[in-house]
Structure formats: C-alpha cells, structure tokens
Amino acid sequence: MTASGVAAPTFTQFTRPSELPGVLRRELAACWATVVNSGGAVIPADCPLPPLTPADLEAAVDRIAEHLAPERGRLLAATLDGDLAGWLLLRREAHPLEAHCGVVNHVQTQVRLRGLGIGLALMRRVHHVAREEMGLERLKLTVRAGLGLEHFYRKAGWTEVGRWPGALRLAPGDDRDEILMSLAL
Incomplete structure (x- = not known):
C-alpha cells in the first residue's frame, strides 16, 4: 500500500x-x-x-x-x-x-x-x-509546456536544462515550448 x-x-x-x-x-x-x-x-x-x-x-x-x-x-x-x-x-x-x-x-x-x-x-x-x-548514467526527456508537466518531473528529481521556444504547434496560434529535462543516475 x-x-x-x-x-x-x-x-x-x-x-x-x-x-x-x-x-x-x-x-x-x-x-x-x-x-x-x-x-x-x-x-x-x-x-x-x-x-x-x-x-x-x-x-x-x-x-x-x-x-x-x-x-x-x-x-x-x-x-x-x-x-x-x-x-x-x-x-x-x-x-x-x-x-x-x-x-x-x-x-x-x-x-x-x-x-x-x-x-x-x-x-x-x-x-x-x-x-x-x-x-x-543519464536520462533525458522532453515535455510540452502549458500542462505543468515540468513540475511533476522536477518532483521526481529531473532538472530542466533548456527550452525550444514555440517548437510545438498544437493548433494555429497555440505554439508551446518544448522543455528539455535531464536526470543524472
């Protein structure tokens, strides 16, 4: 439990x-x-x-x-x-x-x-x-900004190491950053 x-x-x-x-x-x-x-x-x-x-x-x-x-x-x-x-x-x-x-x-x-x-x-x-x-020795992942996922991963020990501004276009006028995260093992 x-x-x-x-x-x-x-x-x-x-x-x-x-x-x-x-x-x-x-x-x-x-x-x-x-x-x-x-x-x-x-x-x-x-x-x-x-x-x-x-x-x-x-x-x-x-x-x-x-x-x-x-x-x-x-x-x-x-x-x-x-x-x-x-x-x-x-x-x-x-x-x-x-x-x-x-x-x-x-x-x-x-x-x-x-x-x-x-x-x-x-x-x-x-x-x-x-x-x-x-x-x-190291893990990496990317998450979409705007959903709060970076907070979840920080809580799990991951570190934000960068962003690609506007890299993800969900719809016209809805561009989101792609957040790069890393975890040393």
Whole structure:
C-alpha cells in the first residue's frame, strides 16, 4: 500500500517484441488514446488529429514493440489489480557518443487513476532499470509546456536544462515550448 492507502503498482518490463501480448498492446493503445483525448501525450505523425480511438494507435504500439531489445529499448508497464495503470518507454541512445544516456518517452497513466502516484512510481522504476539493468548514467526527456508537466518531473528529481521556444504547434496560434529535462543516475 502507498501512503494514500492505494495499492502499490506492480511493474512488468518488456524487452522483446514477442513478450508483448496482443491484449496488452490493445490496452496500451486504449490508454494512449484516452491520454491524447484528455489533452496529453504525443500523437504519432501517422495518426489523425484527436479524438483518437485505440485502433488509431495500434500501428504505433506495434512499432514500439518492434524496437524492444534488452540492451536498447524497454517498455515498463505498471498495473493495479492486473489492469494497466500506466506505461513508458526507455531506450538507449544509438550514437556511440551518447550510448551512456537513455531517453524516456510516452510516460502515460490512465486518466482515471491520476493522482494516485502511478507516474511517480514509474519514474522511480525507470531510474532503477536504467541504472542497474542497462548501465545508463543519464536520462533525458522532453515535455510540452502549458500542462505543468515540468513540475511533476522536477518532483521526481529531473532538472530542466533548456527550452525550444514555440517548437510545438498544437493548433494555429497555440505554439508551446518544448522543455528539455535531464536526470543524472
């Protein structure tokens, strides 16, 4: 149990495409669609504009699965009582000069479970996996300004290291900064 009286999530790590069952792929797509439709999460370039359905994201989930490999890409899923509560993707930078660094993408929690500590628990778990299992020394991620996400990541130990002003255009007249964040492991 967590301090709030909610059961702590269980984590499962997926390191190969064959490990990611079809049921979970559908759950990931459903979570992603819900998060996008609530105003969060990145929309893949080949998807229509919101509102999205899980079917709109199935190909993107399959692409993520195809790139899973123990040394370079892992998917972490958090479950509560056997149901998907959140997930993220961790990948090692491919270039030899950056191979000691990892990138965290697609940090998502079920909208109905927000505020229960699932996201923070995922951040703690990815820290452990990156350092202890993948031998990474630093993590990086980017977030969209205007949602307060940088405050969440600061609370989890991340540091803002820069911004790309107006890099993200959500709609005409709605340009947002892309915030660059880093975590030394």
